[in-house]
Amino acid sequence: MIDSVHQIIAGVVLLTVIGVAYGGRFVFTTVAGRFPANDLQKSFFRAGHAHAGVLVILGLVTMLLVETSDVPEPFATLSLAVFVAAILMPTGFFVSVIGKDPARPNRAVALLWVGAGVLVLGLLSAGIGLIVAGSTP
Numbered sequence: 107m108i109d110s111v112h113q114i115i116a117g118v119v120l121l122t123v124i125g126v127a128y129g130g131r132f133v134f135t136t137v138a139g140r141f142p143a144n145d146l147q148k149s150f151f152r153a154g155h156a157h158a159g160v161l162v163i164l165g166l167v168t169m170l171l172v173e174t175s176d177v178p179e180p181f182a183t184l185s186l187a188v189f190v191a192a193i194l195m196p197t198g199f200f201v202s203v204i205g206k207d208p209a210r211p212n213r214a215v216a217l218l219w220v221g222a223g224v225l226v227l228g229l230l231s232a233g234i235g236l237i238v239a240g241s242t243p
Contacts, residue, residue, distance in 0.1 A: 109171040115169065119162060119189065126158045147203045150211065154199030161192035161225070168232045178242075181235025187228030194221030 107118070133155045136143045143151065165188040172185045197216030202211035 108111035112169060112173050116166060119166060123162060127160065129155050129158065144207050145186045146208060150199045150203040152198040157199065158192060158196040161195060165189040165192050168228065172232050172235060175236055175239045177239045181238065185228050185235060186235065187224045187231065191221045191225035191228060194224060212220035
């Protein structure tokens, strides 16, 4: 069973899925041509939406595995970085192509790469923590 703090985190994260679903509507209207966007924007909007959904689910699964396996600190806390990546990476995709007919992503694309690094940190922490927890008598 997970503690109340992690139950609240899970509840908040599940509520964010409403925003991801609404973002899916936006992506659909863009790809369908009802919202003006060039090919770069369409592909980045699709990628941002996909990453948001996948990373939210990955964050929840990671948190449940870590919390129910008694993963020691600092691994348990650092594994929550997966949720931070679920914010940074989609933001990088969406914000980096804002504007009228951009030819390439702007500097906000750095959020994508920062998010990727944060994702690796979270997954490494969870993976190592699970191995440590599983090998400790």
